[in-house]
Amino acid sequence: MSGIIKKISMLRTGSKLERSKKSLRARSSIVLRVYRANKAIGDSAHYDTFDVPIQRWTTVLDALLYAKSYKDTSIGIRYSCRMASCGSCGMKINGIPRLACYTNVSELESGVISCEPLTNFPLIRDLVTDFHQFFSHHKSVRPYIINQNADLRDRKELSEFIQSPREVDEYLQSSYCIKCGLCYSACPTVATDTKFPGPQALAQAYRYSADTRDTGSREDMKTIDDKHGIWRCHFAGSCSSVCPKGVDPALGIQLLRGHMMSFSKHNKKIAELKHHSHGNQTT
Amino acid sequence: MRTSNRRGLFKTAEEDRNNREGLKGWLNPSRYGWERVSYWLQRLTGLFLLIYFIGHIYETSSLTGGAGAWNAMLQFTETPWGHLFLILVIGTSTYHSTNGIRLIFTEAGRGLGRPGRPDYPYDALSLNYRQKSGIWIALILAAVAMFYGGNVLFGGD
Numbered sequence: 001m002s003g004i005i006k007k008i009s010m011l012r013t014g015s016k017l018e019r020s021k022k023s024l025r026a027r028s029s030i031v032l033r034v035y036r037a038n039k040a041i042g043d044s045a046h047y048d049t050f051d052v053p054i055q056r057w058t059t060v061l062d063a064l065l066y067a068k069s070y071k072d073t074s075i076g077i078r079y080s081c082r083m084a085s086c087g088s089c090g091m092k093i094n095g096i097p098r099l100a101c102y103t104n105v106s107e108l109e110s111g112v113i114s115c116e117p118l119t120n121f122p123l124i125r126d127l128v129t130d131f132h133q134f135f136s137h138h139k140s141v142r143p144y145i146i147n148q149n150a151d152l153r154d155r156k157e158l159s160e161f162i163q164s165p166r167e168v169d170e171y172l173q174s175s176y177c178i179k180c181g182l183c184y185s186a187c188p189t190v191a192t193d194t195k196f197p198g199p200q201a202l203a204q205a206y207r208y209s210a211d212t213r214d215t216g217s218r219e220d221m222k223t224i225d226d227k228h229g230i231w232r233c234h235f236a237g238s239c240s241s242v243c244p245k246g247v248d249p250a251l252g253i254q255l256l257r258g259h260m261m262s263f264s265k266h267n268k269k270i271a272e273l274k275h276h277s278h279g280n281q282t283t
Numbered sequence: 284m285r286t287s288n289r290r291g292l293f294k295t296a297e298e299d300r301n302n303r304e305g306l307k308g309w310l311n312p313s314r315y316g317w318e319r320v321s322y323w324l325q326r327l328t329g330l331f332l333l334i335y336f337i338g339h340i341y342e343t344s345s346l347t348g349g350a351g352a353w354n355a356m357l358q359f360t361e362t363p364w365g366h367l368f369l370i371l372v373i374g375t376s377t378y379h380s381t382n383g384i385r386l387i388f389t390e391a392g393r394g395l396g397r398p399g400r401p402d403y404p405y406d407a408l409s410l411n412y413r414q415k416s417g418i419w420i421a422l423i424l425a426a427v428a429m430f431y432g433g434n435v436l437f438g439g440d
Contacts, residue, residue, distance in 0.1 A: 254389060
């Protein structure tokens with residue numbers, strides 16, 4: 001059943017690409033609407049429009065950089081890698097959070113492209129937002145491996161952690177997070193609750209909880225098991241639909257919640273048992 | 284790390300609501316697919332049922348005033364608008380309960396599949412056909428219940 005649905009969605013994606021190519025052939029330029037605001041100098045919010053020539057390969061970031069180079073150098077924009085690895089150029093493009101470098105102009109199928117700063121992030125200027133809140137939440141879930149026994153200086157037997165491919169698969173996709181903040185911007189709970197850690201932080205909590213190398217329990221942490229924590233997620237799924245790296249935060253959050261409610265197997269216990277059995281064999 | 288005594292754009296992260304979408308964030312369900320529509324409908328139907336529940340308590344409490352008071356209260360729903368309101372109650376309660384059952388399983392980590400290695404175009408595993416089927420079943424059941432209710436209420440005797 002899932003295979004059939006996947007094939008149908010691939011066909012739809014293919015026809016969508018064909019349509020976007022056809023629409024692009026008829027279009028050699030687009031109108032770029034860029035949100036402008038600089039509260040520091042009392043500049044009120046407004047939109048500036050720019051005519052930008054496009055090619056088949058033009059991304060929204062390319063279009064913005066063209067406007068910045070040849071039309072208005074004062075456009076505030078943050079970017080770096082241009083290949084969807086750094087997560088710097090997240091913004092709302094035609095109302096949906098996307099990476100500007102990862103969004104081809106042709107796939108938007110529109111002659112007017114609107115660029116706005118990511119919502120739910122404090123605005124600094126134009127398309128640039130403040131990620132301080134976001135990273136505070138990220139840090140609050142202790143996004144690193146906690147293993148009290150992993151003192152590699154004295155305990156040579158722990159110099160490597162053995163994991164099966166299946167154990168790696170449990171957390172691998174969550175580890176692809178580039179912290180671009182698109183999920184945080186799309187989340188309706190983040191929109192109303194500043195204390196909610198957000199999909200990114202909770203997905204990272206799952207990522208380390210599911211890692212068999214980690215022995216620290218995150219479920220008892222106040223930021224997660226709290227009325228503003230994981231229980232505020234109501235599975236709107238928007239975080240997963242906008243994620244450019246296939247992290248699927250909604251999946252991680254639901255699995256972590258199932259684990260906290262003891263609906264799923266205790267992976268940590270299994271890992272500890274394996275670790276002890278492995279240790280007994282080597283000694 | 285920023286300190287907590289910063290002002291303006293740089294005030295404490297926990298207090299800063301600048302550029303938050305607020306209620307607009309969930310009042311517009313059109314941008315993110317069926318799961319977001321389902322989330323929106325679940326909330327709206329929940330609020331509607333809460334209002335209905337308060338009204339229902341008020342209505343049934345009229346029983347303490349005797350049969351006359353109860354019959355007078357019933358007259359409110361004996362009009363076409365009253366019938367339409369009751370049909371809406373039938374539809375919202377059916378959708379809310381059916382979709383709620385789906386969410387009980389989903390929010391416990393069931394029906395989502397196992398995490399794996401994502402491939403381009405990175406379709407989210409959690410937004411799978413099981414979830415979409417659940418949403419559609421809830422919508423269809425609500426429509427059928429409303430149709431049946433309408434038939435009973437407006438069908439006459």
